[in-house]
Amino acid sequence: MSTTDVRGRFISFEGTDGCGKSTQMRLLAAKLRAEGQDVLETAEPGGTRIGLQIRSILLDSTNQELSPTAEMLLYFACRAQNVDEWILPALDRGATVLSDRFTDSTLAYQGAARGLGREVVMALHQIACRGLLPGLTIYLDIDLDTSLERAHARNRLIEDKDERRMDEQAVEFHHRVRQEYLKLAEMEPGRIKVIDGRADRKTIAARIWETVHRV
Numbered sequence: 001m002s003t004t005d006v007r008g009r010f011i012s013f014e015g016t017d018g019c020g021k022s023t024q025m026r027l028l029a030a031k032l033r034a035e036g037q038d039v040l041e042t043a044e045p046g047g048t049r050i051g052l053q054i055r056s057i058l059l060d061s062t063n064q065e066l067s068p069t070a071e072m073l074l075y076f077a078c079r080a081q082n083v084d085e086w087i088l089p090a091l092d093r094g095a096t097v098l099s100d101r102f103t104d105s106t107l108a109y110q111g112a113a114r115g116l117g118r119e120v121v122m123a124l125h126q127i128a129c130r131g132l133l134p135g136l137t138i139y140l141d142i143d144l145d146t147s148l149e150r151a152h153a154r155n156r157l158i159e160d161k162d163e164r165r166m167d168e169q170a171v172e173f174h175h176r177v178r179q180e181y182l183k184l185a186e187m188e189p190g191r192i193k194v195i196d197g198r199a200d201r202k203t204i205a206a207r208i209w210e211t212v213h214r215v
């Protein structure tokens with residue numbers, strides 16, 4: 001299935017932890033709603049009741065033995081449920097769907113950083129999402145120091161230490177994630193738009209707004 005089969009618009013936000021995805025998605029959703037648009041906001045992992053149960057396995061810091069393949073399948077299980085339960089119905093009724101992460105995250109984290117490979121990720125994507133890809137992906141690019149600094153500042157506010165598993169990965173892991181995002185953007189310049197995430201919130205929001213209207 002391609003995005004041309006459905007009526008609505010599908011926009012995803014990508015980037016390393018702390019790059020500003022959640023912040024910018026909220027701002028874009030508010031602007032689109034102010035224009036009178038029907039907007040569905042969804043975040044990965046999670047998004048659905050079942051997805052939240054899977055999310056607790058993925059983010060549990062005591063699950064150190066979770067294998068890379070099992071991790072990838074859990075992300076796709078979350079995504080499959082979200083596609084069927086929320087995303088496709090919303091696109092069918094003509095809504096704009098905003099997703100905080102989608103398959104590009106799996107390509108960057110599991111495919112590249114964990115070394116499982118692009119082909120494996122895309123084969124599972126065809127099954128889990130039936131090939132549904134965003135029409136537009138906003139990749140917020142940020143240097144690793146800023147990314148980790150912001151994520152750690154935010155995590156200090158999170159009481160539950162068990163939710164921090166992904167934030168404690170080595171710097172090298174984050175570097176591989178960023179390099180893959182940049183490579184994906186180079187491969188698909190029509191869909192993936194790179195926006196400098198180091199600017200202030202307002203400047204980034206203006207750039208995203210301009211990109212959404214242009215595409």
Ligand SMILES: Nc1ncnc2c1ncn2[C@@H]1O[C@H](COP(=O)(O)OP(=O)(O)O)[C@@H](O)[C@H]1O
Pocket residue numbers: 015016017018019020021022023024150151153154197198199200201204
């Ligand atoms: N442009 C920005 N400049 C400085 N800090 C930011 C900016 N955008 C977001 N933040 C802050 O950085 C942290 C991470 O932002 P968030 O939107 O949660 O990122 P993500 O969802 O990509 O992990 C939050 O504390 C947020 O308030």
Ligand SMILES: [Mg+2]
Pocket residue numbers: 021022023100
């Ligand atoms: Mg977030």
